Amino acid sequence: MLTGGHRGSDAGKGTQLKNVETKLIEEFLVETGDYVRERYAARERVAVVAKAHASDLLTEVDLTVQKRAVEAVARAFPRDAFIGEEEGLARFPANPDGRCWVMDPIDGTYNFVRGLLPMFGVSLAFVEHGVPQAGGVLFPVTGDLLIAERGGGAYRNGQRIRVSTVRTLEECSLGVDFGDGGDRISLFERGAGLLRAVGQLRCLGCAVLSLCQIATGDADAYVHLTLTPWDYAASQIIVEEAGGRASRLDGGPLRLFDGKRGVLFSNSALHDAIVELFD
Numbered sequence: 001m002l003t004g005g006h007r008g009s010d011a012g013k014g015t016q017l018k019n020v021e022t023k024l025i026e027e028f029l030v031e032t033g034d035y036v037r038e039r040y041a042a043r044e045r046v047a048v049v050a051k052a053h054a055s056d057l058l059t060e061v062d063l064t065v066q067k068r069a070v071e072a073v074a075r076a077f078p079r080d081a082f083i084g085e086e087e088g089l090a091r092f093p094a095n096p097d098g099r100c101w102v103m104d105p106i107d108g109t110y111n112f113v114r115g116l117l118p119m120f121g122v123s124l125a126f127v128e129h130g131v132p133q134a135g136g137v138l139f140p141v142t143g144d145l146l147i148a149e150r151g152g153g154a155y156r157n158g159q160r161i162r163v164s165t166v167r168t169l170e171e172c173s174l175g176v177d178f179g180d181g182g183d184r185i186s187l188f189e190r191g192a193g194l195l196r197a198v199g200q201l202r203c204l205g206c207a208v209l210s211l212c213q214i215a216t217g218d219a220d221a222y223v224h225l226t227l228t229p230w231d232y233a234a235s236q237i238i239v240e241e242a243g244g245r246a247s248r249l250d251g252g253p254l255r256l257f258d259g260k261r262g263v264l265f266s267n268s269a270l271h272d273a274i275v276e277l278f279d
């Protein structure tokens with residue numbers, strides 16, 4: 001699901017990441033992996049409910065992972081805000097510039113429940129001034145842990161990762177995902193030129209995997225019209241620290257709590273060409 005070793009990882013080198021927030025993220029994700037793996041292996045016994053519609057799913061695993069993260073953050077940083085997809089925490093912080101933790105307990109819950117693809121991840125970021133300062137994503141099935149902090153680089157399982165060197169849209173593998181049916185129509189309308197131009201197109205139903213694939217150089221770009229901050233906060237810094245770029249669809253800066261929608265992530269080299277092709 002993630003390879004990327006052939007494109008620039010520094011095998012054998014440990015991470016240089018030092019911040020206490022980064023350490024909390026790493027420890028939390030490592031501790032959580034066994035629990036999520038065990039529940040995924042026994043997923044027919046996992047309690048599931050539908051939220052907004054029949055395929056918008058919530059499991060007991062989402063709730064437990066988020067609750068554990070809230071507790072871990074509160075123990076270490078009791079004054080920090082916490083934003084998460086579930087349980088009434090899906091809101092913007094009262095102070096959008098303050099210290100804030102942003103979690104998606106399971107990104108790709110539909111994949112988890114259906115066993116459709118073993119593609120789902122646990123995502124936790126530390127944010128200040130609306131910009132992620134540290135972030136980690138764990139893919140429990142493979143055990144891949146991607147982590148980054150501002151200015152410190154991005155790593156997968158302790159090895160430095162870099163985005164691809166792909167420079168042309170004909171070679172580009174583009175990821176897309178959709179929030180709902182309206183989104184699908186809008187993307188095909190607004191992104192028609194882009195969808196026609198790229199060499200390959202993928203839709204995994206797991207934003208964090210599509211984004212981390214850009215960071216490892218396995219894919220080159222990703223577009224989503226309605227992605228929410230918890231879907232991308234951790235992956236944003238992982239992509240940026242791997243040499244990629246994150247923006248709004250018009251190329252403008254990506255701030256988590258600016259109320260705007262639509263995101264573009266790329267390996268940097270392709271970014272301007274993609275902005276150009278998007279209406």
Ligand code: IPD
Pocket residue numbers: 085104106107108109110177178179204205206207208226227231
């Ligand atoms: C969803 C996934 C999907 C994206 C949706 C998200 P969830 O997150 O990331 O790929 O298209 O917009 O809501 O519900 O699995 O956490």
Ligand code: CA
Pocket residue numbers: 085104106107108207230231
């Ligand atoms: Ca999500």
Ligand code: CA
Pocket residue numbers: 062085104105106107108109
């Ligand atoms: Ca989720």
